[in-house]
Amino acid sequence: MGDNRAPVTVIGLGLMGQALAAAFLKAGHPTTVWNRSADKAAKLVSEGAVLAATPAEAVAASDLLVVCVSTYDVMDNVLDGLDEALKGKVLVNLTSGSSDQARSAADRFGKLGVKYLDGVIMITPPGIGAETSVLFYAGDEEVFTAHEPTLKLLGGGTTYLGADYGMPALYDVSLLGLMWGTFNAFLHGVAVVGTADVSAKTYLPWAHMWLDAIKMFTTDYANQIDAGDGEFPANDATLETHLEALKHLVHESEALGVDVELPKYSQNLMEKIISQGHAKNSYAAMIKAFQKPSA
Incomplete structure (x- = not known):
């Protein structure tokens, strides 16, 4: 199938996780998915995804693992006990959290022999795959470069921020702060002229x-x-x-x-x-x- 269509596993099938998996499927990547509630995988399975019965099966299915769950603690719980299975894998974590959590996760997975990238998604699920959609990543540059073509399927604005695993989280919260500040100022203005x-x-x-x-x-x-x-x-x-x-x-x-x-x-x-x-x-x-x- 070629490296450009290497297998991908997506762990976590909230609205965002479903959108990520759909983008990989659309590009022709064999895609394995896992979620605690298996029913969320129904549409993806109908489109060609393979539903793993357990996290262990999901990890074993691909060398590239994309995790998008609610918190870092949930990620840890899902991957608990899979240290040996994760060794040598590439784990791209798109779970929202703090810069400290990102650095801590990178340290923990690094000690396990996992090639780790931490990232954030600066778009809502419908925007996944669009040329203008921005996703930030940080970690080992060689790992990012090797998988950049695949990651770009999620957004044309895929951007590498350097080796500091905490940088995506810092950009995430600062840009969200800008958004909320702008929203509030806009709404206050609407109230005044209203x-x-x-x-x-x-x-x-x-x-x-x-x-x-x-x-x-x-x-x-x-x-x-x-x-x-x-x-x-x-x-x-x-x-x-x-x-x-x-x-x-x-x-x-x-x-x-x-x-x-x-x-x-x-x-x-x-x-x-x-x-x-x-x-x-x-x-x-x-x-x-x-x-x-x-x-």
């Missing part, structure tokens, strides 16, 4: 326009932060200018009966950094509110 009977759909294109402008600002801020000189030149607006505008948002929200916790939080942070002597700096100086004191 008091004047402006619909969310009417507001939406202007929100999109402003997000594009924000990308331009953050490009400048990233350069200022990476320069590491603490200068933070105000190429667009000073922090004190931002603060005065933010006070208007707080005032409007209070006057309109819209929750003010989100803008108040930003105001408090901004006033803290300004009090440290950054009134004339750009918004990039706000990084000091989030960095470790030694940074």
Whole structure:
């Protein structure tokens, strides 16, 4: 069958695990699956997957194992007692967790002679297999390179982040934080204009326009932060200018009966950094509110 269609085992068949297995099947890889609830494998089996009766059978079926379960503890429980069977296998863990858990798992599996990659999926199940879908991986670069063509079946944006097994988890939580912060700001904005009977759909294109402008600002801020000189030149607006505008948002929200916790939080942070002597700096100086004191 050739290396480009090597057997793959997928352990864990939640919505994401099912999507992963389906992508391998679609590309012609012999695919073995296992899940505690075997009924979740029914559709995959009808499409050609082989259902393993036990985790041991699943591990034995392929040299490339992809695990996507709810937690690292669940992964450990599923693979408990299979140390010898795992030796020499490639284990790609796509279970969500912390950077500490990823590093700990890498250390544990490494001692067993397992070739381990830790990764995260930055897309929902329907996006698996799309060219724009991003998956991050870390670990031994040779292992990643050897299996990159197969892993790219899960997303064209498959990206190697280096040898530090914890990096995918760090990218995962930081990007999710960006997402939630953006969602909350968008919804707060919808609530503000909604008091004047402006619909969310009417507001939406202007929100999109402003997000594009924000990308331009953050490009400048990233350069200022990476320069590491603490200068933070105000190429667009000073922090004190931002603060005065933010006070208007707080005032409007209070006057309109819209929750003010989100803008108040930003105001408090901004006033803290300004009090440290950054009134004339750009918004990039706000990084000091989030960095470790030694940074």
